[in-house]
Amino acid sequence: MKKFPLQGRxxxxxAVVVPMLALFVYVVLRSGPLAPVAVTxxxxxxxxxxxxxxxxxxxxxxxxxxxxxxxxGRIQRLDVDVGDHVQAGQVLGEMDAVDLQDRLQAQDxxxxxxxxxxxxxxxxxxxxxxxxxRYAQLLAVRSTSEELAAAKQQELQVADAGVAAAQAEAVRVxxxxxxxxxxxxxxxxxxxxxxxVTLRFADPGTTVVAGQTVVEVVDPASLWINVRLDQINAHGxxxxxxxxxxxxxxxxxxxxxxxxxxEPLADAxxxxxxxxxxFEALPSPLPPLGELAEVTIDxxxxxxxxxxxxxxxxxxxxxxxxxxxxxxxxxFAPVQLxxxxxxxxxxxxxxxxxxxxxxxxxxxxxxxxxxxRVVERIAKGATKGGP
Numbered sequence: 001m002k003k004f005p006l007q008g009r010x011x012x013x014x015a016v017v018v019p020m021l022a023l024f025v026y027v028v029l030r031s032g033p034l035a036p037v038a039v040t041x042x043x044x045x046x047x048x049x050x051x052x053x054x055x056x057x058x059x060x061x062x063x064x065x066x067x068x069x070x071x072x073g074r075i076q077r078l079d080v081d082v083g084d085h086v087q088a089g090q091v092l093g094e095m096d097a098v099d100l101q102d103r104l105q106a107q108d109x110x111x112x113x114x115x116x117x118x119x120x121x122x123x124x125x126x127x128x129x130x131x132x133x134r135y136a137q138l139l140a141v142r143s144t145s146e147e148l149a150a151a152k153q154q155e156l157q158v159a160d161a162g163v164a165a166a167q168a169e170a171v172r173v174x175x176x177x178x179x180x181x182x183x184x185x186x187x188x189x190x191x192x193x194x195x196x197v198t199l200r201f202a203d204p205g206t207t208v209v210a211g212q213t214v215v216e217v218v219d220p221a222s223l224w225i226n227v228r229l230d231q232i233n234a235h236g237x238x239x240x241x242x243x244x245x246x247x248x249x250x251x252x253x254x255x256x257x258x259x260x261x262x263e264p265l266a267d268a269x270x271x272x273x274x275x276x277x278x279f280e281a282l283p284s285p286l287p288p289l290g291e292l293a294e295v296t297i298d299x300x301x302x303x304x305x306x307x308x309x310x311x312x313x314x315x316x317x318x319x320x321x322x323x324x325x326x327x328x329x330x331x332f333a334p335v336q337l338x339x340x341x342x343x344x345x346x347x348x349x350x351x352x353x354x355x356x357x358x359x360x361x362x363x364x365x366x367x368x369x370x371x372x373r374v375v376e377r378i379a380k381g382a383t384k385g386g387p
Contacts, residue, residue, distance in 0.1 A: 053299060223287075242256070244295070302347065320336075
């Protein structure tokens, strides 16, 4: 019997090809396109959630006073600069009086003249009063005529009118002098309350108009943070809630604060709720106005409910849900979510039960036909599961 001449070579070839083919299949199934997707799983747990809101705000001040003259003029002097602390009633500067002093002296002279006229009118009034009384007595004993007595009464009335006119003129002059004195006092730039000088808009020698701001003073005790918060998670936000503030210039240092009020007007464009947060104790040194601050507000604790990692939440086909792993099958489960905490968990109101396993992270986007391989951790390049 004749042996097949290539049998030995064929066997040798098969001995090489078959392992390579097996290795190829193994590689394709383990690390190729058909390889299972590495995922991390987490269980739906029942726990009490302490939700919190996080937002970024800017340092501002509730009380800001803009100080300037009430009349136009030139700044004569300024005694304060930016960063100075001032007290209530402290004179910060003064405007140039120009001709106010001359006008005041003129009013003083006019007042003296009016007072002299008043004394003259009063003297005439006293004389007319005596004459009218004497002629009235003479008329009673028929020693004078009625016409002459009536003339003396008329002179008395004229003297009374003269006194009244002189008194009115004196009042007018005094009022004008007081007005000039008021203008002179208003030339001084006085701090209405204690505070910190934050801006100085003009220097001595500058001409300013009435009402123009020369110095701006803020009350350090009225510092607050105008913070913006996401409207979706702002349920339960109210005044008095505790807050933690981290200034951008002091990373790692949390300052205690509280919500002063929630603004009645929200930002309709960014869909954010605005709130004012104040410090429980003012930081030292004071932060500059306009500095950014990260604010975390603690909301009231919620009752125990099923929760899952926020990272597991996906959107597929316009629905919000998670990839649930049950009976060795992957299934997208729509869920209804509640409040979220800053620890990365969110409440599950509907769609999952306690103990259900869900995909948190995956190497590749997931589908219902994906084969998965459960791992404890996905190193780099991990992505959330997706449809």
